[in-house]
Amino acid sequence: xxxxxxxxxxxxxxxxxxxxxxxxxxxxxxxxxxxxxxxxxxxxxxxxxxxxxxxxxxxxxxxxxxxxxxxxxxxxxxxxxxxxxxxxxxxxxxxxxxxxxxxxxxxxxxxxxxxxxxxxxxxxxxxxxxxxxxxxxxxxxxxxxxxxxxxxxxxxxxxxxxxxxxxxxxxxxxxxxxxxxxxxxxxxxxxxxxxxxxxxxxxxxxxxxxxxxxxxxxxxxxxxxxxxxxxxxxxxxxxxxxxxxxxxxxxxxxxxxxxxxxxxxxxxxx
Amino acid sequence: xxxxxxxxxxxxxxxxxxxxxxxxxxxxxxxxxxxxxxxxxxxxxxxxxxxxxxxxxxxxxxxxxxxxxxxxxxxxxxxxxxxxxxxxxxxxxxxxxxxxxxxxxxxxxxxxxxxxxxxxxxxxxxxxxxxxxxxxxxxxxxxxxxxxxxxxxxxxxxxxxxxxxxxxxxxxxxxxxxxxxxxxxxxxxxxxxxxxxxxxxxxxxxxxxxxxxxxxxxxxxxxxxxxxxxxxxxxxxxxxxxxxxxxxxxxxxxxxxxxxxxxxxxxxxxxxxxxxxxxxxxxxxxxxxxxxxxxxxxxxx
Numbered sequence: 232x233x234x235x236x237x238x239x240x241x242x243x244x245x246x247x248x249x250x251x252x253x254x255x256x257x258x259x260x261x262x263x264x265x266x267x268x269x270x271x272x273x274x275x276x277x278x279x280x281x282x283x284x285x286x287x288x289x290x291x292x293x294x295x296x297x298x299x300x301x302x303x304x305x306x307x308x309x310x311x312x313x314x315x316x317x318x319x320x321x322x323x324x325x326x327x328x329x330x331x332x333x334x335x336x337x338x339x340x341x342x343x344x345x346x347x348x349x350x351x352x353x354x355x356x357x358x359x360x361x362x363x364x365x366x367x368x369x370x371x372x373x374x375x376x377x378x379x380x381x382x383x384x385x386x387x388x389x390x391x392x393x394x395x396x397x398x399x400x401x402x403x404x405x406x407x408x409x410x411x412x413x414x415x416x417x418x419x420x421x422x423x424x425x426x427x428x429x430x431x432x433x434x435x436x437x438x439x440x441x442x443x444x445x446x447x448x449x450x451x452x453x454x455x456x457x458x459x460x461x462x463x464x465x466x467x468x469x470x471x472x473x474x475x476x477x478x479x480x481x482x483x484x485x486x487x488x489x490x491x492x493x494x495x496x497x498x499x500x501x
Numbered sequence: 502x503x504x505x506x507x508x509x510x511x512x513x514x515x516x517x518x519x520x521x522x523x524x525x526x527x528x529x530x531x532x533x534x535x536x537x538x539x540x541x542x543x544x545x546x547x548x549x550x551x552x553x554x555x556x557x558x559x560x561x562x563x564x565x566x567x568x569x570x571x572x573x574x575x576x577x578x579x580x581x582x583x584x585x586x587x588x589x590x591x592x593x594x595x596x597x598x599x600x601x602x603x604x605x606x607x608x609x610x611x612x613x614x615x616x617x618x619x620x621x622x623x624x625x626x627x628x629x630x631x632x633x634x635x636x637x638x639x640x641x642x643x644x645x646x647x648x649x650x651x652x653x654x655x656x657x658x659x660x661x662x663x664x665x666x667x668x669x670x671x672x673x674x675x676x677x678x679x680x681x682x683x684x685x686x687x688x689x690x691x692x693x694x695x696x697x698x699x700x701x702x703x704x705x706x707x708x709x710x711x712x713x714x715x716x717x718x719x720x721x722x723x724x725x726x727x728x729x730x731x732x733x734x735x736x737x738x739x740x741x742x743x744x745x746x747x748x749x750x751x752x753x754x755x756x757x758x759x760x761x762x763x764x765x766x767x768x769x770x771x772x773x774x775x776x777x778x779x780x781x782x783x784x785x786x787x788x789x790x791x792x793x794x795x796x797x798x799x800x801x802x
Contacts, residue, residue, distance in 0.1 A: 254636040342542035349784040353545035373541035435629030453631040481627035
């Protein structure tokens with residue numbers, strides 16, 4: 232009885248592993264196929280002849296390196312911005328009393344509730360006025376700090392016992408040292424989870440870059456790949472190779488950091 | 502030296518028995534962050550309302566048109582088509598929640614390799630939507646896709662996964678569920694770990710089946726987490742855009758969603774103010790559904 236139950240559970244879980252991984256493995260297998268194998272019918276699961284040619288061709292067929300660099304720059308700045316500004320504001324909101332604190336907290340919460348889709352058009356107009364459209368800076372600035380990051384870090388700092396702060400004050404710590412050296416390391420799981428979340432969201436963001444960026448040399452990976460699917464209809468193997476390359480950082484980060492994700496997200500929710 | 506100066510500033514507050522150091526001047530340090538939030542979030546939100554009352558001309562002065570956009574919206578058949586499609590996509594929410602919760606329960610019951618499963622299930626979550634769309638478009642391809650190939654092999658049938666109307670909604674839903682279940686699973690699993698096992702074990706001893714335990718023991722205890730998942734998944738279902746852009750780019754407007762219609766009006770037809778009006782409807786819908794979900798769960802208490 233116990234054993235059959237375990238077998239059923241394992242089978243169901245295994246089934247979902249296949250569902251989760253199959254499309255991805257299919258993509259990897261396609262990216263390793265040669266040009267003559269791509270439109271074979273029936274489709275073959277594994278390539279007959281392994282070739283890495285697609286991974287080289289994709290850099291030449293489109294400015295893939297430029298897309299990659301653009302995505303990297305945008306993501307790097309936004310992740311660092313959210314971690315730093317989010318944590319320092321979260322720390323101040325959780326630990327200090329000052330005038331207008333309630334107002335600031337209110338603004339933070341309102342900005343979480345506002346859906347990005349609603350402010351898309353006004354944001355576009357503002358960036359147009361600041362002459363920041365078709366510019367990576369126009370992509371970075373609006374996302375440099377978000378209400379969500381501040382709120383998540385505020386929750387993380389709130390859960391640190393007060394005794395630690397007291398002893399730091401008795402020892403004669405400055406506010407910044409208290410934040411940087413004592414409190415911040417204690418929020419490591421939340422910081423990593425926030426970094427991962429911001430990375431996933433920024434690396435995969437599409438609608439906003441699609442609207443802001445006009446010229447090809449400024450495209451991020453997602454806009455570039457989608458543009459490519461419109462022009463390279465017959466070259467699915469190149470698109471597959473490009474997709475695999477652009478997914479690589481996300482997958483590596485997930486495998487190494489996913490255990491922090493749960494700890495962090497829950498300290499943010501409570 | 503500098504350290505000593507800074508310390509003196511805190512000491513007086515500490516000695517006077519204040520709970521936390523009180524520094525009104527800290528507000529000035531927060532002005533940059535506050536500016537960012539105001540310029541890129543609060544002000545655009547207010548602008549979204551005002552823009553919809555104006556006819557925006559890029560080169561001349563804008564003209565106040567009052568409620569004209571809203572009147573136009575309510576007699577626009579494409580608004581209703583896309584609104585209905587967006588509401589249909591809400592069906593994802595219960596499916597995703599139930600699926601993730603069931604899987605989370607199974608993983609919890611298994612007790613070994615929990616982290617392994619959660620990591621693997623998380624891989625679709627980190628897949629950018631564009632790439633997920635590229636992969637699935639290939640799988641759903643009506644002539645050479647693997648799905649139709651298999652169907653043809655066993656049932657001698659073909660389904661127009663991407664070009665026929667109700668089918669393409671289903672295909673987009675499949676992709677959204679595929680990308681989403683791992684995320685909600687992690688949240689629900691963390692919630693499951695906080696509730697006591699004793700009641701559940703007693704229920705197992707009494708011979709309660711999986712679904713009975715799910716609905717009568719787990720769900721009532723997990724209400725806050727389930728509310729969160731419902732709110733998150735329903736608001737992202739209403740805001741569906743990218744999946745459609747990459748999966749069914751050629752489909753007529755009547756197959757698309759509200760956010761796609763917003764994009765179409767504002768950035769393809771350059772009717773910025775009409776697009777903003779649609780944006781307000783999107784906002785009202787997400788706010789409404791979040792409120793409804795929270796109320797529903799509270800009422801059951």
